[in-house]
Structure formats: structure tokens, C-alpha cells
Amino acid sequence: MAIAILSGGPAVRDAQGRLPVDEAPLKTIHVLAAAAVLGGAVLDGYVLGIVGPALSLAGNEMQLSALAQGLIASSALIGIFVGGLFFGNLADRFGRRPVFGWNLAAFILLSLMQLFVQDVWQLVALRLALGLAVGVEYAVGSSVLAEFSRRRGRGMLLGSFSIGWQVGFTLAFIVGALYQGDNWRMLLATSAVPAIITFVLRMTLPETPMWLQARGRKAEARAVVDRHFGKEFYIPEIELGAEHASPRELFTARTWRQSLYSGLFWFCQVGPFFGIFTFMMPVLQSLGVEESGSVDMWLNAIQIAGAFAGILLLHWMSRRGFVIWTFAIILLTLLGLGLFPQAPAWIVLGLFGIYMFVAPAANDIQYVYPPEIFDTHVRATGVGFSAAFSRISAAGVTFLLPWLMQTFGFSATLTMMAGFPLLGLVLSIMWAPETKGKHLS
Template sequence: MAISILPGAAATRDASGRLFIDEAPLKPIHVVATAAVLGGAALDGYVLGIVGPALSIAKQELQLSAISQGLIAASALIGVFIGGLFFGNLADRFGRRPVFAWNLAAFILLSLLQVVVQDVWQLVAIRLALGLAIGVEYAVGSSVLAEFSRRKGRGVLLGCFSIGWQVGFTVAFIVGAFYDGDNWRMLLASSGVPALITFALRMTLPETPMWLKARGRDAEAQAIVERHFGAEYAIPDVDLNAKHASPRELFTAETWRQTLYSGFFWFCQVGPFFGIFTFMAPVLESLGLKDAAAVDMSLNAIQIAGAVFGVFLLHWMSRRGFVIWTFVIVLLTFLALGLFPQAPGWAVIALFAVYMFVAPAANNIQFVYPPEIFDTHVRATGVGFSAAFSRISAAGVTYLLPWLLQQFGFSATLVMMAGFPLLGLILSILWAPETKGKHLR
């Protein structure tokens, strides 16, 4: 499973002269797989984004303190930690399709259960379970898309997972902003609608041929290839050494550094991101923006633009250069905002807009790097571990941010959070591999 710097020219055919499926032109199966995965990404963003507007309505009824708000917001992120660790390995053992498809049934049920919530702990429990389902999306969704994608456009396609997530997150904000009722339970349960649509779509998607081949089921794998790609295509060589997809393979003498890096760069990106974006209203108030509705909407538009721009960056830049330079920009932005609290209002808004643009752009690589780093037989396990590891920082910062803002103010809190991009930058310089353009194996 070791990753080396990309060699000059990769082989594109098997011993019989058939092209590998990742060299195929655009096929209907590419479209179906993309829609099935990105629909789940948008659903994830919506589930995590709608909790902020809902809590602003529920605050009085549930008598929420700053700590309890943080706990509710962080509960889904804690669930992602557990779901990524457990269900990613199940997808490597028993198949992408069953875990990937039926996960959406859990989304539908849990979304609807939020209608009957009566107290804080019931809501925390349901949001925790939703986080388990989101963990499946991160671990299995990006693996499915990687294994169905074309080699030359893989980075851009996987980067669109982040755009889908960002669209869902922004739609949740818009729904919350224009919702004028007081039924916060229905607001939370609205995620059941996109979950139902995505579930119907996923039931049409076959198992990935690469996973079948990795399990030694060559005849089934080739049948899917011939049905959806054509008889002139074959599956790239995959690692058949491990039949049981043990998580221990992630931490051998050869692989531990790559595994830790896959988790750490994600950890350093999402800690500040989830804290700031979940509690956008108090963050903007801390910046001195009392009447912030128009600014808030504008900044969400900047997020979408940043996510789209990040896809182009993935096409233009190496993977290693992408993570290094985005960490540099975020670090400098945090330090400028934190160390110069008396800066003019326009400068503060401009700097915050830079972060709102760069952070979604940087997040694109979270769904590109891990699927490229890990081999097929442990891909979902490895991606699941990386997603789970990242949620340690996401849940911690989201839980503590309301309290940190109360105790220390925005500037000091941002200086503390600058430690995340600093750590990410150091580890990227030391450990980041180059995986752009490689054949998955």
C-alpha cells in the first residue's frame, strides 16, 4: 500500500490489450455514481448545517446554555467519528453497495425521529446516530466514487464531493434564514426529503468492480464491466494480499505515516471550519456585525465560489502543493484576524471573506487524497479512519467554541485556532505524498 512519487507514464492496458476502466470515456454509470455520491454529500452538509438555524429557534424552549448548544452541534460530529471507524471496515469486508445504499434508509428514519424530540438528550442521541450515518458517507461514498471515476478527471470529480457538501450546507442556511415558523423539529426533519431521493438513486447502482476483483470475484467484476463499460475494458490490478481488510494494515512499518497524515491534514482543516460555520451568527457578532443578515448571505455565496474554485485548483496543482499552500493562506488569515483586533471594519470583513473562500476550496482535497492513498481492499477502512480522526478536532472545537467566545473573545480564540493550520502545514511539508494521476490499485 506504499505510495511513491508518481512516475512518468502509467500503464493503461492489461496483458490482453484491454483498456483499464479508468481510461474509459464518459459513460452513464459515471453519471449515476456521481449523482448517487454527491446527493449523499449534499445531504451530509444539510444535516450538519440545519442544526444552527434550528437551535436558534429551540434555544428558549429547551433552555439551552452555551455548553448544551455546543453539545447538540457536536453530537453529529462525534457520531461521524464512530461511523467512519466501524462502517468503513464493513464496506471493505462485505461490499460498498449494501453499506452505501442502506445507509440512506437510516438517514430517512433518523430525520423523521427528530419530529418527536422532547428534550436535549433525546436530540443529542438522534444527532449522534445521524453522525454515524454521515461517517458512512465519508468513508464509503468517496471510495465508491473513486472506484467508478476516470483517472484523468478523478481529482476534479472527487473534489465535487466538497461542492455537494457545501451546497447542502448553504441550502440549510438559506432554509433556516427564510423559515419564519417556530417548529424547529420540522426544520431538523426536513433532511428526510433529500435522503429519500438519494436512497432511490442508490438502489440502481451496482457493486464496484474493483472491490469485487479485490475479493477474488473476477467473473462478477468483469460482468459489471462489460455491462456498463464494454467488453474492451478491464479492471486495473488490485492488491489481493488481504481478504479480511484488517485495520492493522493501516499501521504497518510501511503504511503508518501515510495513514496518520491522511487523518491529520483533515483534522487540521475541519477543526476551525466546523466551529466557525456552525456558530456563524455569534462569530459575525464578535466581528462587530450586528445586522449581519446580508453579510451572512454574501459570505455563504463566497463559500460556494471557493468550493468551485477549489476544484479548478485540484486540476491545476499537485496534491502536495494544494495542501501546503492552502494551509499557508489559512494560517496567515487567522493570525491577521487574531493579532489585529482593532483593524478597520472593512479589513476584518475582507480577511474573514478570504477564509470563507479558501476554507471550502481547501476542503475539496479531503475527498480526493484519502481514496488515492489507500489500496482497494482497505480503502473504505482507511478513508473511514481519516474521517473519524478528523472529527476529533471538529467535535472538540464545535463543542467549545461558544464557551471560548464567551471567555476569551473572538481574537484570542482565533489565535488559538491558528494552531490547526500551523500543524497541518508542518505535517504536509514533512509527509504529504503525491498521488495525482496514479492508477488506483
């Protein structure tokens, strides 16, 4: 897939003197799209994060084994695999807005249904269904934000999806820590609150003009641009897609390598991340750290600081340089923790702190790279494929981590986890494209 990189010169005007729509100054529609998408990112992080505190309460009542805990924790990630593949393609075929908007209604309903769970398999089924809804957010949310974004600073804006996710994930742990009751079902159902707020925001968002243009609906696209951006802007020519966007378009002779890389780099980032962050309490115990409110506060602060640092790095660095360097640092950190468990405590905690900072920073590019790599008519399909592919490692590691730690110990498990950034580093050196500064059309 050809990636056109723009020079730093002035944007090209059309015959009528109009600028490309992604050169528009900040408008209300930019703010609305950001709020509607990033609200979903917060919700995603919350849904995936709240299961950790809830499981710590549910363990005694439901007599959960290590494998049962892993299955419940990974079930939403398995759902994301299916949701990303299926709903991303629907958004390319039928529009971003209907899939993106009504997905939140499913979030609200499924969150509330967790109040009535009676056994492990009911909980697994609901978490799977929630994962389907989260998969929509990954596939469609970043596509919507990309198509409503300005070219300059797009990387920082798309990377903010990761900050939103991290805020939601951290908020879930804070809610879990402050929760004084023992009703873990109520704890899980609290995800309905951010879902309702985000649903209201999304109902005011129009269809993206880029998708309309890619479907040949130029009059509708022009109307959206005139109303929300101004008559002095135009939509550059966009390759028209087939009537029914097909995942096969991701794997032609021209596109297969970058499509595969888009899934693989994400796969390598999230495997260790979800396992370690979902089971943070046993991980801390293995490091010899006594879990407390102050420790949680410091760890959450490090994660959020890392996510913000990643945004700045995306602005300063090339996309290719960003993934290569973050994979290298994470690889060295996990190897240090795994191979030298008897190192002084300050070294062990320092290495773990580096991982807690760099991993959220590295995750920022997950929401930047795929939307920039894929063409408009298959963007949601491509992002959905990438998100789904990534969840193979996320679900697998999250499912197996309690058993791996129980069977092989913490040090050996972290050494195994280092295989993910090693693979990511090699693939990035070989295949990572440079997409910074390109027009999405």
C-alpha cells in the same frame, strides 16, 4: 504505502489490447455514481448545517446553555467518528453497495424521529445516530466515487464531494433563514427530503468492480465491467486483501506514515471550519457585522465560489502543493484576525472573507487524498479512519467554541484556532505524499 505516479503518455493495454477501466470515456455509470455519491454529500452538509438555524429557535424553549448548544452541535460530529471507523471497515469486508445503499434508510428514519424530540438528551442521541450515518458517507461514498471514476479528472470529481457538501450546508442556512415558523423540530426533520431522493438513486448502483476484484470475485467484476463500461476495458491487477480487512493493515511499517497523515491533515482543516461555520451568527456579531439576509447571501456565495475554485486548483496543482499553500493562507488569515482585532473594519472583513473563500476550497482535497492514498482492499477502512480522526477536532472545537468565545473573547479564540493550520502546514511539508495521476489499483 507505495504511490505509483503515471506519466503523461498513453495508457498501457493488456495482452488482449484492452485499456484499464479507469481510462474509459464518460459512461452512464459514471454519471449515476456521481449523482448517488454527491447526493449524499449534499445530505451530509444539510444535516450538519441545519442544526445552526434550529438551535437559534430551540434556545428559548429548551433553555440551552452555551455548553448545551455546543454539545448538540457537536453530537453529529462525534457520531461521524464512530461511524467512519466502524462502517468503513464493514464496506471493505462485505461490499460498498449494501453499506452505501441502506445507510440512506437510516438517514430517513432518524431525520423523521427528530419531530418527536422532547429534551436535550433525546436530541443529542438522535444527532449522534445521524452522525453515524454521515460517517458512512465519508468512508464509503468517496471510496465508491473513486472506484467508479476515470483516472483523468478524478481529482476534480472527488473534490466535487466538497462542493456538494458546501451546497447542502449552505442550503440548510437558506432554509433556516426563509423558515417563518417556530417549529425547530420540523426544521431538523427536513433532511428526510434529500435522503429519500438519494436513496432512490443508490438502489440502481452496482457493486464496484474494483472491490469485487480485490475480494477475488473476478467473474462478477468482469460482468460489471462488460455491462457498464464495455468489453474493451479491463481491471488492472489489484492486491488481494485478507478475508476480513483489518484496520491494523493501515499501520504497518510500510503504511503508517501516510495513514496517519491522511487523518491529521483532515483533522487540522476541519477544527476551525466547523466551529466557525456552525456558530456563524455569534462570530459575525463578534466581528461587528449585523446579521441580515444580504450578508448571509454574500457569505454563502463566497463559500460556494471557494469550493469551485478549489476544484480548479486541484486540477492545476499537485496534491502536495495544494495542502501546503492552503494551510499557509488559512494560518495567516486566522493570525491576522486574532492578533489585530483593532484593525480597520475593511481589513477585518477582508481577512474573514479570505477565510470564507479559502477554507471551503481547502476542504475539497479531503475527499481526494484519502481515496488515492489507500489500497483498494482497505480503502473504505482507511478513509473511514481519516474521517473519524478528523472529527476529534471538529467535535471538540464545535463543542467548546461558544464557551471559549464567552470566556476568552473572539480574538483570543481565533488565535488559538490558528494552531490547527500551523500543525497542518508543518505535517504537510514533512509527510504530504504526491498521488495525482495514480491508478487506484
